[in-house]
Amino acid sequence: MAICSAHTTTSLYSPCTTTVSHSSGFRQKQVIFFTSSSRRSGGGRRHGGARTFHVSCSVDKPVVIGLAADSGCGKSTFMRRLTSVFGGAAEPPKGGNPDSNTLISDTTTVICLDDYHSLDRNGRKEKGVTALDPRANNFDLMYEQVKAIKEGQAVEKPIYNHVTGLLDPPELITPPKIFVIEGLHPMFDERVRDLLDFSIYLDISDEVKFAWKIQRDMAERGHSLESIKASIEARKPDFDAYIDPQKQYADAVIEVLPTQLIPDDNEGKVLRVKLIMKEGVKHFDPVYLFDEGSSITWVPCGRKLTCSYPGIKFAYGPDTYFGNEVSVLEMDGQFDRLDELIYVESHLSNLSTKFYGEVTQQMLKHADFPGSNNGTGLFQTMIGLKIRDLYEQIVAERAGAPAEAAKV
Amino acid sequence: MASTVASLSTPANFAAADVLPRRKAAVAGRVWFPLAALRGGGFAVRSTGPATPPGISDKVSDSIKKAEETCADENVSGECAAAWDEVEELSAAASHARDKLKENADPLESYCKDKPEAAECRTYDN
Structure with a gap:
């Protein structure tokens, strides 16, 4: 039968x-x-x-994604790109606390791990600890609630109010299809780490971090180059001790560095971005350029495609990262014209797009987001597509069906 | 009011900026700051967005003052780090508040973002 x-x-x-x-x-x-x-x-x-x-x-059992990065390093932009790939705009919970840090779309709920601060701003001041310090965070509660969500149960999650620095009354979080935890410590606690189906670390070099914070803060009253510099320096020991080590656990790392195309450039405007993709991660098949596993340097600008100064340079190849085998895709420079972006997309493989040109379409849709013309936007979009693919594979697997991931 | 036009590409603004000597870059654990950046060498700050809501703006400037006071004696204490961390937290909150204002600035824009094909959102070349 x-x-x-x-x-x-x-x-x-x-x-x-x-x-x-x-x-x-x-x-x-x-x-x-x-x-x-x-x-x-x-x-x-x-x-x-x-x-x-x-x-x-699928609402029963969400797929859980972790995104780690320091404050002011582009987590919000990444989240906007990610939820856009999944479809539908992400909005704060309707009728809730206006200072809620949560974003909800049809498919995805993004929570901010600052909500698990055990010490509020005054508490940290009294004890002399930063928010980066594990002592300021309640990892037991974080673990319990992420686990509950992953098992399909709703939770009453606290809200850390970034304006007042106080913990506000909790909000109800119901299990979505894709549950993203973003913040300083998604991969710090081993128990929480083990709940993640996929994890990403945004690794911003000191030079670029400084440039970005100048862009963000210089217009703010009271800020100066000295105050921006002092803030980065004062937080650096805790950042190095508690945040940076998490990148060894990430399935994908987006590293943002100053360009090498302009000699001695330190304007921080043109960026060299590396996408480090761990090999052998279930449901995650790294993107490659031309020939999987080979080492390649590619300057797409030439006879067939002319690029604006300082041009674009790609590199791809196998490497090791914290003892793990990885594939690294690198882009230096920026897109100034649409045909440059399409040309590049057409030479990348394993993108997990559903149709030809989907990466370009996503990039154009959010041309106003920071980094839309360089490797940060490109790689964030690509990771978004990879997470969609991963989600669909996991759901298909749960349904007992072979995964038929659409690949272009 | 906060967030008035500040053009970082005007070198005169930062001529007096404290410039770290380059050899300090070698000191372990120190952040290296690009010299050109400290001289104001060409950062373009977009300042066309909305101003930070005054409540948050005041908190940011207060926190900077407090951090400078806390760190005046010695700048390796936990209190000093916590004070500058508060500055970072509030600066990020200010930036998010500005983004929110920008997003909600034009209801037609936000509506059309979701429905570009709607009659009132279409644009025509000729």
């Missing part, structure tokens, strides 16, 4: 997947709409034969 299982197309946009086991060998595709109860038995009785009918909403 044939047993077949039918499943809906696993996509970010279908609310639930159904698995039907029955004895007739009938193949069907079904989308189940339901209101309150999560189980409908006998949904397809007219086909005859004994069957069990399981409705497993």
Whole structure:
């Protein structure tokens, strides 16, 4: 007797997947709409034969992503790109605390790990510890709540108010399809780390961090180059001790460095960006340039494509990173014209796009975001597509179906 | 008011900036700051966005004053680091508040971002 299982197309946009086991060998595709109860038995009785009918909403068990970076290093921009790839705009919870740090879209909920501060601003001041210090954070609660969400349970998460520096009354977080935890310490605690299906670290070099903070803060009253410099220096020992070491655990690291295309450049305007992708990560197949596993340097600007100064230079190849095998894709320079971006996209493989030009389309959609013309925007978009792919593979796997990841 | 036009590309603004000697870069644990940056060598600051809400703006400038006071005696204490960390936290909050204002500045823009194909959002070349 044939047993077949039918499943809906696993996509970010279908609310639930159904698995039907029955004895007739009938193949069907079904989308189940339901209101309150999560189980409908006998949904397809007219086909005859004994069957069990399981409705497993992907809502039940979110895929959990961790994003680590220092303050002012582009986490918010990355989150906006990421949620855009998943579809739908991410908004703060409606009708809640206006100072909530949470972003919610149809598919994704992003929480900020500052909400797990155990010491508020006054507490840190009294004890003389920074927010980077693990003593200022409640990792037990972080672990319990991320675990609960991953198991499909809603939690009452505290809210750290960045304006007042106080802990506000908690907000209800219900399990989404994709649950992103972003902040200073997503990979610090081993228990939390083990809950992550994928992790990313944004590694911004000191020179670029300084340049970015000048751009962010110089117009702010009271700030000066000295105050920006003093703040970076004062936080650096704790950053080096508690934040930076997390990059060894990341599945993908985006490293942002000054350009090498302009000799002695230290303006911080043109960037050299490296995407370090760990090999052998389940559901994550690194992007490559031309020939997987080979070492390649590529200057796309020449006879077929002319680029504006200082041009664009790519590099790709295998490497080791903290003892792990990795693939590294590097982009130095910036896109000034659309045809440069399309030309580059067409030479990259394993992008996990659903159609030709999807990377370019995403980049154009958010041309106003910082980094849209350089490697930070390009690699953030590519990681977004990889996470979508990873999500679809995990859901397909849970539904007992072979993953058929759309690859262009 | 805060956030008035500040052009970093005007070198005169930062001629007096404290310039770290280059050899300090070799000192372990120190942050190296690009010399040209400290001279104001060409950073372009976009300052066309909205101003920081005054409540946060005041907090930022107060926190900077306090950090400078706390660190006046010795700048390796936990209190000093915590004080500058507060500056960073508030500066980030100020930046997020400005972004939020920018996003909500034009309701048609935010509507059309989601629905570019809607009649009121279409643009025509001719």
